[in-house]
Amino acid sequence: MQDKLFEFISKYISLTEEEKNTLLSLDLFHSVKKGDVLLKEGQKTLNSFFVLKGCIRVYYNINGEEKTTAFYTEMEGLTPHCAINKNQSEYYISCIEDSILVVSNDNMSIEVNKKFPKFDIMCRKLSEELLAKKQIDFDEFKTSSPEQRYLNLLQKRPDLIQRVPQHQLASYLGIKPQSLSRLRARILEKK
Amino acid sequence: MQDKLFEFISKYISLTEEEKNTLLSLDLFHSVKKGDVLLKEGQKTLNSFFVLKGCIRVYYNINGEEKTTAFYTEMEGLTPHCAINKNQSEYYISCIEDSILVVSNDNMSIEVNKKFPKFDIMCRKLSEELLAKKQIDFDEFKTSSPEQRYLNLLQKRPDLIQRVPQHQLASYLGIKPQSLSRLRARILEKK
DNA sequence: ATCATTTCTTAACTTAAGTGAACGAGCTAT
DNA sequence: ATAGCTCGTTCACTTAAGTTAAGAAATGAT
CATH class of the missing domain: 1.10.10 (Arc Repressor Mutant, subunit A)
Structure with a gap:
């Protein structure tokens, strides 16, 4: 399962064995059960979630009604809005299948980025790519x-x-x- | 007008005079007239656009009809999808007011990033922030x-x-x- | 200044989504 | 096994958006 992560990363940067080992030492891999809630409205987190297997969803509670706005499946991930602007979360994240996730937190990535600056390059490429993709999705939705x-x-x-x-x-x-x-x-x- | 750019950048990283001069030597600033088309469907570009003054819009031609999906005003910018995945553009970008833009191209930023790696850090922070914001906007739209x-x-x-x-x-x-x-x-x- | 074009609004009609309610099927827990 | 939920579908009705057309207002070009 770890290989799937390295395979994904290799699309953006190449990793030495040392770097792989540093990553593996970080306790990144987590199994979560169907129905588990990873983040609640009003909570704070610095965690990012990347799906190796399974599916997670983002939803809001608007006037007592659940509004699902996003799904993340294999080889997709998200950094919650609240992890970026240090707010309380406006939404929930939960697991709709038994899943295996890479959970990385912000402090962790600061450490890793210090040791291996090329991670910054990967994160940059990745988020630029995701941003452009999200814009296209949004455009399609609107039109x-x-x-x-x-x-x-x-x-x-x-x-x-x-x-x-x-x-x-x-x-x-x-x-x-x-x-x-x-x-x-x-x-x-x-x- | 250049100060507005540096002021924006300073929200993400701090710049030395040397770095500022390097940036200024790059011929980044462009005046464009209302109605000017910056990018057409089918074209390729490696340029990114950042609005210092004015307003630009993104629109598609769908069955002969214009569908506008985004506006960018002061202190907002975009890197077209086609600049990231090296495709032909699916959309148009045009100017709806006389505007002053920072136009940077991909080769240029590779150069700058080589000289000053902290630009990568800025780009990373910026696109992570924009991605999270775009997701929230999309969520609001859907709900x-x-x-x-x-x-x-x-x-x-x-x-x-x-x-x-x-x-x-x-x-x-x-x-x-x-x-x-x-x-x-x-x-x-x-x- | 005038003509042509584009933009905005209004109206009548059509189509599709929202709402509230009811029902059966499938799950869960006891 | 069954009682209680959730989920998906259907129906009748309401509300709002799409469509087509027309005309007024604003804009631009000569």
Whole structure:
């Protein structure tokens, strides 16, 4: 499982054995169970989460209703907003499948970056890439209807539709569960 | 105007005079006129754009229709997706006011980063921060109705509503110009 | 100053999403 | 096994956005 992490990192920088060992000494790997909550609204954390296996989701509690806004699956990760601006978190992060995560905290990465400055380069490339990608995703969302978004998701991340409950998918698509149900029925009719 | 750039940079790293001079020697500052197109669909560029004064917008041409997805005003900037993944651009970038921009290109920043590695640190902090902010913006967009989005924009970026044409604002809000018109009339009624 | 174009608004109509309620299927815990 | 939940779907109704068209207002070009 560690190899998957190194494989991912190698897309951005190359690591010596020494550097790999430094990383392995940091107790990065964590198993979490379906339903485990990694971060709650109002909490603070300096942790970042990277998914090696499984799926985590981000959701808000808005007037007692859960609104899911993001899923992270294999080889995807997030640094919560609150870890960057040192606020309390506005959202929850929880685990929707038994998962294996790399959990790294900010102090840790400051240490690592001191020892191996090229980690900064990786983090920079990675976050620039993710930023550009997020912008494209946002653009696609803005410029399409709920039905187009669903069809788009079906193309791009068919796994999500399988592994994620409908009502969570619905808010991810910016609509209510009933509307998603109806929209799917409508698509089936058309075929 | 250069001071505004240094002031911005100083939020992330501190610069020596030598470093400032190196930056100034790079011919970074450009004046552009309202309507000037900085990037077209299908083009490639390695340039990044940072707005010192004025406003630029990102828009797509989808079935002959312009869909505006982003605005960048004072002290905001973007690195186009195509500059990161070396593709042809999917979108246009143009100037909606006479503006003063910092235009930096990728080769240039590689040079600068070699000389002054702390620029990498700045870029990293900056893009991590922007990524987290973009995610929050996206979340807000997903979890609110067009009307809420408009009211939200009115709070957070009242300047945009003044300086940007309605039909561009509309697609920025994910709706048609007619719907924006109607929605604004509805809000006025309620008051 | 005038003409042409673009932009914004309004209106009538269509389509789709939101809302509230009901029902059955599947899970969970006891 | 069953009682209690959650989840997904369906329905009827409401509300708002999309569409098409028309006209007024603002802008730009000659």
